[in-house]
Amino acid sequence: MSCSEKQEQIKKTIAGICSEFNDDPNELIAILHKAQGHYGFLPKEVQSAIAERIGVPASKVYGIVTFYSYFTMEPKGKYPISICMGTACYVQGAEKVLQEFESRLEVKNGQTTADGKFSINTLRCIGACGLAPVVMIGDKVYGNVKPEEVKKIISEYK
Amino acid sequence: MKSKQIKIALRNCGHIDPERIEDYISYDGYAALGRCLFEDTPSSVTDKIKQSGLRGRGGGGFPTGKKWELCAASVSDKKYVICNADEGDPGAFMDRSVLEGDPHSVLEAMAICGYCIGADEGYIYIRAEYPLAIKRLKIAIAQAEEAGLLGDRIMGSDFSFKIRLKYGAGAFVCGEETALIKSMEGNRGEPIMKPPYPAQKGYMGKPTNVNNVETFANVAAILNRGAEWFSSIGTEGSKGTKVFALAGKVKNVGLVEVPMGTTLRELIYEIGGGIKSGKKFKAVQSGGPSGGCLTEKHLDTPIDYESLKAAGSMMGSGGMIVMDEDDCMVAVAKFYLEFIVEESCGKCVPCREGNKVLYNILDKITHGKGELSDLDKLKNFGNIIKSTSLCGLGQTAPNPVLSTLDNFYDEYYDHVVNKKCAAKQCRSLITYRIIEENCVGCGACKRVCPAEAISGELKQKHLIDQETCIKCGACIKKCRFNAIVVE
Amino acid sequence: MERINNYEQFKKSSSGIKKERESNSSKVIIKIAMATCSIASGAGPVFDLFKDEMPKQPKEFVLIPTGCLGLCHSEPTVEVTLPGSDPVVFGKVDVKRAGLIISDYIMKGKTVDCIIEGN
Numbered sequence: 001m002s003c004s005e006k007q008e009q010i011k012k013t014i015a016g017i018c019s020e021f022n023d024d025p026n027e028l029i030a031i032l033h034k035a036q037g038h039y040g041f042l043p044k045e046v047q048s049a050i051a052e053r054i055g056v057p058a059s060k061v062y063g064i065v066t067f068y069s070y071f072t073m074e075p076k077g078k079y080p081i082s083i084c085m086g087t088a089c090y091v092q093g094a095e096k097v098l099q100e101f102e103s104r105l106e107v108k109n110g111q112t113t114a115d116g117k118f119s120i121n122t123l124r125c126i127g128a129c130g131l132a133p134v135v136m137i138g139d140k141v142y143g144n145v146k147p148e149e150v151k152k153i154i155s156e157y158k
Numbered sequence: 159m160k161s162k163q164i165k166i167a168l169r170n171c172g173h174i175d176p177e178r179i180e181d182y183i184s185y186d187g188y189a190a191l192g193r194c195l196f197e198d199t200p201s202s203v204t205d206k207i208k209q210s211g212l213r214g215r216g217g218g219g220f221p222t223g224k225k226w227e228l229c230a231a232s233v234s235d236k237k238y239v240i241c242n243a244d245e246g247d248p249g250a251f252m253d254r255s256v257l258e259g260d261p262h263s264v265l266e267a268m269a270i271c272g273y274c275i276g277a278d279e280g281y282i283y284i285r286a287e288y289p290l291a292i293k294r295l296k297i298a299i300a301q302a303e304e305a306g307l308l309g310d311r312i313m314g315s316d317f318s319f320k321i322r323l324k325y326g327a328g329a330f331v332c333g334e335e336t337a338l339i340k341s342m343e344g345n346r347g348e349p350i351m352k353p354p355y356p357a358q359k360g361y362m363g364k365p366t367n368v369n370n371v372e373t374f375a376n377v378a379a380i381l382n383r384g385a386e387w388f389s390s391i392g393t394e395g396s397k398g399t400k401v402f403a404l405a406g407k408v409k410n411v412g413l414v415e416v417p418m419g420t421t422l423r424e425l426i427y428e429i430g431g432g433i434k435s436g437k438k439f440k441a442v443q444s445g446g447p448s449g450g451c452l453t454e455k456h457l458d459t460p461i462d463y464e465s466l467k468a469a470g471s472m473m474g475s476g477g478m479i480v481m482d483e484d485d486c487m488v489a490v491a492k493f494y495l496e497f498i499v500e501e502s503c504g505k506c507v508p509c510r511e512g513n514k515v516l517y518n519i520l521d522k523i524t525h526g527k528g529e530l531s532d533l534d535k536l537k538n539f540g541n542i543i544k545s546t547s548l549c550g551l552g553q554t555a556p557n558p559v560l561s562t563l564d565n566f567y568d569e570y571y572d573h574v575v576n577k578k579c580a581a582k583q584c585r586s587l588i589t590y591r592i593i594e595e596n597c598v599g600c601g602a603c604k605r606v607c608p609a610e611a612i613s614g615e616l617k618q619k620h621l622i623d624q625e626t627c628i629k630c631g632a633c634i635k636k637c638r639f640n641a642i643v644v645e
Numbered sequence: 646m647e648r649i650n651n652y653e654q655f656k657k658s659s660s661g662i663k664k665e666r667e668s669n670s671s672k673v674i675i676k677i678a679m680a681t682c683s684i685a686s687g688a689g690p691v692f693d694l695f696k697d698e699m700p701k702q703p704k705e706f707v708l709i710p711t712g713c714l715g716l717c718h719s720e721p722t723v724e725v726t727l728p729g730s731d732p733v734v735f736g737k738v739d740v741k742r743a744g745l746i747i748s749d750y751i752m753k754g755k756t757v758d759c760i761i762e763g764n
Contacts, residue, residue, distance in 0.1 A: 026362075028344035029327055033286065056344075067346040067503075068327035070286050086248030087443065087479045088405035090493055124330065124497060126287045127251035128682050129405040129477075130412055130717020139289055141685035172678060172714035172724070180646055181709070183659050184666040196652045251682075258680045259712015290681050306649040314651040413715030 007045060013038065014049040023054045028064060032071055041075045069124075077112045077119030079157045084134040086125030093147075094133040098122065100147040101135075104154055117157070162429055164391060166399050167215075167252075167375035168415045171259030176294050179301040182262040188307050190381035191266050191273075195315045200274045204230060207274075207377065210385035211397030216242055216333070216370030217445065217474045218550075219396075219463040225367060229275040229357040232365035237277035239268050239319075240361060240368045242338060243284040243291070246330035247446030248497065249477035252401040253371035255413050257284070257291035260375065261298035265308060267377035269319045275367050278318050283338050285326040295323060330447075330501035334549050335360075335368040337503065348503045349549035370475070372401055392418035396462035400473065406443075406480035409434045416461070423457040426480055437482035441565070445474025447494045448554030450561025451487060470561045472554070486583035487566040488573050492520035494558040502551065509552030512543040516559055526586040528574035536563055582644045585629045589645050594619050596641035603633035603642065673706040673751055674726040675699070680713035687739060688721035694743045695723075702752060719761055725750060736761045 001009070017034045021027035031050060036042050042065050051058040065071040083089075083098045098120070102108055105118050112119035128134045131143025135153070142153060165171075174181035182188070194203050208223025229237065241264055245253040257264065268280040284292055299321055302308035310318045329347045331337045337347040339361050360366025376398060380388045389397045396418035402425065405411050409431030416425060422442060426432070433439050441451040444461075450471035452459065459469050466473050481490065495517040504510045516539055519532050540556030540563075547553045563570060572578045579587040592603075592612075599617040611627040614620030622633070622642075634642040649655045677683075677692045692710060699706045716722050719736025723746060726732040735746055736759050749755040 024344075026342070026344045029341065030325060033325055033327065060345075063346055064344075068329050069500075070326075070328035087446070087477070087493070088249045088403075088411075090248075091406050091479060091481060091485055091490075123287065124246065124328075124501070125248035125250070126681075127245060127254040128685060129249050129251050129403055130682050130720065131685055132405060132411075134685070141681060143682065143685045168715065171712040172676065173711060175709050176712050177710075180662050180665075183646075184662045186659075188655070189659060192652055192655050255680060255713050255715065288681075290684075301646070304648065305646045307655075313649050313655050410716075410718045412717040413713065415715075 007049075010045050011049050011053075014046065014053055018050065018053045025054050025056050028054065028056065028061070029068070032061075032065065036071060041072050043073060075112065075116070075119075076121075078117050079137050080119050080121065082121055082123045082126075082136040083109075084124075084126050084128070084132070084136070085122045086129065086132075088129035089125075089132040089134055092132040096147045097133050097135065097145050097150065100150040101154075104150055118154070162420060162424060163415050164399050164417055165415050166379050166388075166391075167256060167263075167372050167401050168259070168413065169379060170263065171255055174260065176259055176261055177297050179262060179298070179305055179307075182260070186378070186382050187262055188266055188302075190378040191269055191307070192313055193381065194270050194273055195313060195317055200230065200276070203270065203381065204274045206381060206385045210380045210388040211392075212373065212376055212380060212388065213396065213463065214370060215372035215376070215400065215475070217247075217448065217472065219473060222369060222373055225357065225369070226271060226274050228355070229365050229367040232358050234365050236279075236362075236364045237272075237275055238361045238364060238366040239271045239275065239277045239280035240335075240338070240342070240356075240366055241268055241280065241282040241374055242333065242335065242368055242370050243282050243288075244326045244333045244338060245285060245288075245371070245475065246326075246333045246501075247448075247475045247477045249403060249405050249443075249479045250446060250475045251403050252413060252476045254288055254291055256371050256375045256401075257288065258294055261291075261295045262302065263378055264295075264371055264374045265298055265302055265321060267374035268321060269308060269312065270377055270381070271367055271369065271374070272319045273317055275365070277367070278320065280319060280321040281324050281342060281361070282321060283324045283326060283332070283342055286328065292323065292325075299323075329503075330497070331503045331549075331551050334551055337549070338368065339366065346503065348505045349551070351548065372476070393460065393462045395464050400461065400476060402461075402476045402478045404430050404478050404480070406478075407433055407435075407437060407482040407485070408480040418462045419460045421458050421460055422452065425461065425478065426457070430480065433480065433482050437484065439480070440483050440485055441481045441487065441490075441562075443471075443479040443481065443490070443558070444477065445472040445554075445557070446477045447497050448472060448550065448557055449474045449477075450557045451481070451490065451565060452561075453565045470564060471557070484581055484583070486524075486579050486581035487562040487569050488520065488579070489524055489581075489583045491559045491562045492517065492524055495520055495555070498551070498555040502555075506546075506548040506552060508543045508546040509548065509555060512539055512547075513552070513555050515539055516543070516556060520559070523570070523573050524579075524584040524586065526573075526577045526584070530571075530574055532574060533563065533567075533570055536560075588629060589624055590622050590627055590629060590631075590633060591643055591645055592620050592622055593641050593643060596639050598639055598641070600639070602636045602638070606632045606636045608632060669707050671705070671728050673699075673704050673728070674709070674724075674732075675706060675751075676709045676711050676724040676726075678713045678716075678720065678722045679710040682717050683713055683720050683722070686720035690740050691721050691723065691738050691743045694740050695747070698744070698747055702747065704751065706751075716761060719759075722761070727751070727754065734761045735759050 332347040
């Protein structure tokens, strides 16, 4: 597919998503959620298409994507790993769990593995403090995670 | 764990199927709404909420009935009810539990609020990190609409009220009501000056009432059982109960709901079961990143809005993190500042630049490069930031630093003057040492050391090179002879 | 649930629903917490076990997935109310314990360990 064909495809998809929300600029965050759900991330081309469709400056869309931690301009891994670094998890040793994931997957927090399978990021409290330290992979929640268990958790996805 | 608890906001959690509206109705669900619409007037219902003494449970503690009254008094063709479900305080999961366990209690209360203030539309601003709560809210809204208990002409009355969801996207500052409203309007979550308050000019420029999930969860119970009943619980200034998420180094980690006025000691030791693993209590942090750390001398403080503030902390949304002797309070303060620096919206200089300065100083201290003068800087900058920041996030951000500096000055002193971390958490200030008498020279530590910092021949005493050691702790985990200590 | 078109209908419907709940008191009532923490702790398979095994027992029962009881330290939790008895909450229930709760406590009234006191 050529570059312009790709852009046309993006415009078409984005038009579909935005029209679900009546192209309403007030719904920008919901639109971005949907677009990220579809593409996995929000590259500049997608942001521009949204900006054009709903009639806001592209800089505004960019400003929102970079403001909210949920949105990412880099593709996440197939299995996004989110390690909770909320206070309860922090006092129960979440930092050591993060270090173990980084060491096993050989990428740092915020990065994706070369094969695109795993990405690591930290979350600020998903509200499962009773199970601290907590790790989410996709929507699945793992509780009471010890550094020794990281190897086994990763192997579930290999 | 139960005996000291009175469950009002959590009354149905654990007892009903949140995905069956009939279950909610079987426990007096929507009865309060029915009575409001057919047997009472908006101002009379608002009076009842005022009389109950209910105060905002999100942390602000503003009298709920008064808030509704102010919004009702605003003249406008359109008004809104917003439920703040952006529970961003790390360590807090009260709202998540209510939304997952009893979503209808929030929907019913929002409709009652709409009736009182003259709104026909409500939004629940919920953080995207709560997928199960979102799912159950969607089911609950659909079921309520299908049953005619939400939507057009509720129960055949003249009152219509629709509720929609709006999602957060991972910004702690959006828990502040003006930032939340900005976010709902498709903007960056940047707070604005108050006044005007949302009750006068809020969402889409219209009068808006914003309340927290837990605040709403109390409303139907108050109207069903009476304002007098509710105000008979708690203290003079803080009526009713409060839900706390007890977490950290306590045995019974979980969600509890206790009458206001319960002491910290009762909460931590009687309900929480005390400190786990036989460790010593050191501090309890209440109010999330906006609160302070309270110590042993504060344990008999009653939990209510005024007492916690007087003790140097605050109620906050209900997170209670218990810490023990293994927690370094300087590192804890730095942890909170790191969070604040990341979450600051960046709009005002005191918060954006000031908190970064505080963080940098704390980072220096935890890396063994702090000086005594840094402690005065922390205090001075902290107070400046508190009094000049635009919103609650910035105004309360220095609280963890100031309260730990106040209550744990010795620890800070130790870090900057003696370059020591008594809790052995700050890596730059600890050393791993092999105790010669216990070392048998098995070599297990040497094999596992990722930095090759351990030398020694088989069956000979081993030695850790302090220059090369990266203090990862791998050796101490491997040693079966108690021959390695952290100092 | 039927659509409510007037207040009288609501009161009648509500009353009927309450009576239905009261009639459950003659059955074994099993409540399993299914909040985020509960599911992360393994409540799913426990719920499935009760769902599969209880219909095979000669006792009338009601199985209710609920929100959390706040007992995060003991998830997964299961509350069982036998007819005429107070509710009993079991903690750290796995599939094996769930089986014992059915065979010993529900069918024979025998105590199973992992009861949480004071609930």
